[in-house]
Amino acid sequence: MARTKHIKINQVRELPNVFSSKDENLSNRIKDFFSGKEKYTLELGCGHGDYSVELAAMYPSRNFIGIDIKAARIFNGAQRALDQNLNNAAFLISQAENISEIFSKNSIEEIYIAFPDPHVKRKSEPRRLVSNIFLEIYKSILTKNGKVHLKTDNEMIFNYTLKTIQEFGCKVLRSFEDLYSVKDENLTNEIKTKYEQHYLKMGRIIKYICFQF
Numbered sequence: 001m002a003r004t005k006h007i008k009i010n011q012v013r014e015l016p017n018v019f020s021s022k023d024e025n026l027s028n029r030i031k032d033f034f035s036g037k038e039k040y041t042l043e044l045g046c047g048h049g050d051y052s053v054e055l056a057a058m059y060p061s062r063n064f065i066g067i068d069i070k071a072a073r074i075f076n077g078a079q080r081a082l083d084q085n086l087n088n089a090a091f092l093i094s095q096a097e098n099i100s101e102i103f104s105k106n107s108i109e110e111i112y113i114a115f116p117d118p119h120v121k122r123k124s125e126p127r128r129l130v131s132n133i134f135l136e137i138y139k140s141i142l143t144k145n146g147k148v149h150l151k152t153d154n155e156m157i158f159n160y161t162l163k164t165i166q167e168f169g170c171k172v173l174r175s176f177e178d179l180y181s182v183k184d185e186n187l188t189n190e191i192k193t194k195y196e197q198h199y200l201k202m203g204r205i206i207k208y209i210c211f212q213f
């Protein structure tokens with residue numbers, strides 16, 4: 001393991017804006033961090049937390065939480081939020097599978113999923129962040145008009161998501177096979193995650209779906 005990565009993993013829990021699914025009394029600790037306001041936007045599989053940090057800077061009155069299993073990546077996002085004095089962005093080292101145990105019903109305004117691992121093998125389908133298992137979880141914590149945003153370069157995940165959400169009975173609000181070929185003022189196109197920047201350099205087509213339950 002590279003030395004800097006090792007240091008980040010050891011130090012991440014010392015950052016005041018980082019929580020872990022192993023923390024005792026986690027839901028209350030998160031609530032306290034955000035001064036008792038129990039409405040959040042989640043970024044799942046956040047990596048370096050680009051959406052959480054940039055949306056927190058754009059919307060100071062809203063709360064953002066980036067969630068990932070990789071502590072070194074969380075460190076980068078959390079440090080960036082601290083450097084920018086953003087007290088409305090926090091990070092959680094956790095499996096996305098745990099979120100319905102941490103966040104209560106009607107507490108999540110939006111969910112961002114950018115470039116999720118595709119889990120191409122059929123037997124790993126339940127691990128896709130847009131499988132039926134995850135849709136049930138999202139439905140249980142989103143507010144009435146809460147939205148889910150998915151960005152991907154992966155055609156299989158794009159088609160799989162459309163099929164899964166339609167069968168689940170979700171309402172598709174927007175769906176673009178080539179996001180950057182459309183003009184839509186409601187899109188937060190200016191935010192480009194680490195993986196997105198990498199894929200754009202490779203000339204990959206970025207796809208986007210926004211849906212609600």
Ligand SMILES: C[S@@+](CC[C@H](N)C(=O)[O-])C[C@H]1O[C@@H](n2cnc3c(N)ncnc32)[C@H](O)[C@@H]1O
Binds near residue numbers: 194
């Ligand atoms: C391809 S990367 C994308 C990272 C970031 N969203 C971006 O666009 O730059 C996928 C991320 O999802 C995280 N991840 C995968 N499965 C997860 C799960 N079940 N719960 C939380 N994070 C997960 C990985 O650790 C990784 O950081």
